[in-house]
Amino acid sequence: xxxxxxxxxxxxxxxxxxxxxxxxxxxxxxxxxxxxxxxxxxxxxxxxxxxxxxxxxxxxxxxxxxxxxxxxxxxxxxxxxxxxxxxxxxxxxxxxxxxxxxxxxxxxxxxxxxxxxxxxxxxxxxxxxxxxxxxxxxxxxxxxxxxxxxxxxxxxxxxxxxxxxxxxxxxxxxxxxxxxxxxxxxxxxxxxxxxxxxxxxxxxxxxxxxxxxxxxxxxxxxxxxxxxxxxxxxxxxxxx
Numbered sequence: 510x511x512x513x514x515x516x517x518x519x520x521x522x523x524x525x526x527x528x529x530x531x532x533x534x535x536x537x538x539x540x541x542x543x544x545x546x547x548x549x550x551x552x553x554x555x556x557x558x559x560x561x562x563x564x565x566x567x568x569x570x571x572x573x574x575x576x577x578x579x580x581x582x583x584x585x586x587x588x589x590x591x592x593x594x595x596x597x598x599x600x601x602x603x604x605x606x607x608x609x610x611x612x613x614x615x616x617x618x619x620x621x622x623x624x625x626x627x628x629x630x631x632x633x634x635x636x637x638x639x640x641x642x643x644x645x646x647x648x649x650x651x652x653x654x655x656x657x658x659x660x661x662x663x664x665x666x667x668x669x670x671x672x673x674x675x676x677x678x679x680x681x682x683x684x685x686x687x688x689x690x691x692x693x694x695x696x697x698x699x700x701x702x703x704x705x706x707x708x709x710x711x712x713x714x715x716x717x718x719x720x721x722x723x724x725x726x727x728x729x730x731x732x733x734x735x736x737x738x739x740x741x742x743x744x745x746x747x748x749x
Contacts, residue, residue: 521663531664538661539743542736545652547584548616549736552577552647553728554629555721557698563598563706566636573598574629575701578725579611580733588733592722597705605633605640614646621673621732623653654732657739673731681734684727691724 515523521532556572567573575595582588591611593604612618620626630644658671666679674693677684686692691700703710704717 518659518663522665522669525663525665529665531662531666533663533742534661535743535746538657538739539746541657541661542740542743545617545619546650547582548612549582550612550616550618551580551582551654551729551732551736552618552620552626553579553725553732554626555694555697555701555725556629557598557702559702564600566600572629572632574604574633576697576721576725577604577608578722578729579608580729581612581616582733582736590726590729592726594718594722594725595705600636602637602640605637605643609640609643614643616650618647618651619654619732619736620651621653621655621728623651623655627651654735662739673728673735676735677731680738681731684731684734686724686727689724689727690720693724697721697724 525532554574555576556574558570558572559567560569562569562571563573575598577591577593579591580588581591589611591608593607595604618626627648630648634641634644655671655673658667658676664676664679667675670676674686677686691697700717701721704712704714
């Protein structure tokens with residue numbers, strides 16, 4: 510139908526499918542990655558929203574951050590990892606104290622679908638205003654890695670999606686969520702919710718915590734590996 514108007518993203522998707530080849534704008538990928546300032550902090554939150562608030566300070570459906578994973582890359586290439594998993598639902602600043610100590614106010618924070626992490630940081634500012642400088646720094650220095658795959662890297666093998674779970678098997682097949690006990694965020698929040706609220710929860714607590722930590726860790730490790738894949742792809746490219 511000649512009247513149908515497609516976006517550039519949709520047109521690129523169509524081209525990739527029809528020709529069974531990816532469209533990769535290496536020049537703009539290189540330019541984008543070179544703007545990121547070290548250290549790079551790849552960050553992912555896991556949250557628990559509930560229609561009926563579990564504590565007084567929360568409103569209906571408000572996301573409570575119960576877990577975070579951060580992989581940091583220094584300028585010399587060293588990688589370090591930080592993780593936090595709450596034992597119960599409560600508003601305390603333990604996570605933020607440890608996060609700030611780990612990342613400090615420096616470098617670039619990188620997430621996937623950054624609007625989610627930014628919104629959680631805004632919530633955290635309301636609950637812990639003493640961390641406003643730190644959390645605003647994160648939001649002002651946040652880069653969304655997903656944007657690369659909306660603008661500069663279109664591949665028919667992603668099946669029209671920019672979800673990290675569609676992109677990871679194509680770019681980094683050695684990493685897989687399928688090997689995990691907890692495979693997505695919905696299972697993660699359900700598992701954590703049952704663990705902390707269900708008096709009849711009879712699963713191994715230590716194993717459950719390990720499974721939750723493994724899932725969130727893979728989210729940030731996946732971003733790191735995708736970042737390295739992109740860097741390697743454009744490494745020898747010269748921009749005039």
